[in-house]
Amino acid sequence: MSNYEDEYQKWVSSLSPKERAKLVAQGLDKPLMDDYKLGTPDSEVAFATIGEEFDYDQFDKEEPISETQVDDKAKAYGSLLLCWVFQRLQSNHSEKNSTLERDTLLFALGLENLLVLKTQTAIAKRYGITRAGVSSRVKAWQKLLKIKPSALMKSETACKSYRKARLANLTKQR
Numbered sequence: 001m002s003n004y005e006d007e008y009q010k011w012v013s014s015l016s017p018k019e020r021a022k023l024v025a026q027g028l029d030k031p032l033m034d035d036y037k038l039g040t041p042d043s044e045v046a047f048a049t050i051g052e053e054f055d056y057d058q059f060d061k062e063e064p065i066s067e068t069q070v071d072d073k074a075k076a077y078g079s080l081l082l083c084w085v086f087q088r089l090q091s092n093h094s095e096k097n098s099t100l101e102r103d104t105l106l107f108a109l110g111l112e113n114l115l116v117l118k119t120q121t122a123i124a125k126r127y128g129i130t131r132a133g134v135s136s137r138v139k140a141w142q143k144l145l146k147i148k149p150s151a152l153m154k155s156e157t158a159c160k161s162y163r164k165a166r167l168a169n170l171t172k173q174r
Contacts, residue, residue, distance in 0.1 A: 004031060008031035009031070012029055081145065085105065085144075085145075088101065088144070089101050096127065100129075100137070101137065103115055103117070104123070104134060104137040104138045104141055107120065107123070107138050108139075108141035108142045108145065108147065109141075109145075110150035120134040120135055120138065121134075132163075135159065138153070139156070139159065
């Protein structure tokens with residue numbers, strides 16, 4: 001007998017007759033035995049006899065989601081997203097930075113037609129920053145909102161490639 005079996009038997013013996021009777025009724029009065037040589041559990045173990053009638057797929061079934069649950073979740077996510085956007089817009093300490101953030105947000109959303117300035121270059125000239133600075137802010141909005149660049153914008157891969165080339169050019173000149 002193993003140490004485990006000895007300890008289990010001692011524990012069962014320490015119980016009152018009423019408690020031992022409950023264990024016997026549940027089939028738990030004997031220690032769990034596992035024949036490691038054959039890899040088969042002891043036939044006394046309750047779960048060793050689960051048959052084919054057991055519905056194994058019951059754990060994979062998803063509860064159907066109602067349309068109102070989807071709407072509620074969408075509203076909650078939308079509210080959270082709006083909260084982030086307003087916090088970012090309000091975090092600016094100057095009117096210039098606030099309008100720059102608003103313009104780059106509209107550009108990131110593909111709503112540049114709502115702006116007086118239609119290109120990132122024009123926005124950069126107006127605010128006295130580089131076009132790369134505007135592009136960086138637009139990309140930051142896209143990342144925050146988890147949206148892809150519009151058809152008029154360069155992909156993330158292209159931006160990384162341009163940045164790498166620009167840095168190489170700047171460091172080569174020194």
